[in-house]
């Protein structure tokens with residue numbers, strides 16, 4: 232049964248599942264492995280997953296806990312491309328659609344899309360094709 236509410240526990244499950252998939256993805260894994268290593272149960276990952284739990288809890292419910300700024304680390308990951316973000320969004324969409332009801336999955340996805348668009352903009356990856364809306 233898909234979750235029809237959002238809470239700390241199911242966000243934790245979603246985040247863990249998403250990064251497990253990302254770590255097996257040929258396109259995205261190298262960025263994460265360079266920063267955080269290969270072991271999802273390792274120290275750096277543990278911290279990252281906790282940050283992401285708090286981040287999504289704030290985004291989806293307004294419950295405070297995350298007080299960082301999501302963009303800055305992405306400026307130091309090496310050459311990210313628009314396609315990398317598209318891949319990230321595709322994998323994220325699959326996971327939230329599997330775990331949550333369509334309404335909730337859509338809300339997660341909309342938020343991630345807005346952020347990805349901001350990151351793409353901040354990284355100057357829009358310069359070559361201005362046609363996207």
Ligand code: HEM
Pocket residue numbers: 259262263266267279282283286299300301302304305308311315316319342343344346347350
């Ligand atoms: C190609 C796409 C992406 C890649 C490769 C990527 C990779 C990473 C990596 C490696 C970190 C950890 C950096 C560190 O702690 O040293 C990170 C942090 C983070 N990412 Fe991403 N990311 C991507 C897209 C996104 C998107 C679209 C979102 C939001 C929806 C997002 C949200 C975050 C947040 C909230 C953090 C934690 C920031 C903090 O430390 O406060 N990322 N990302």
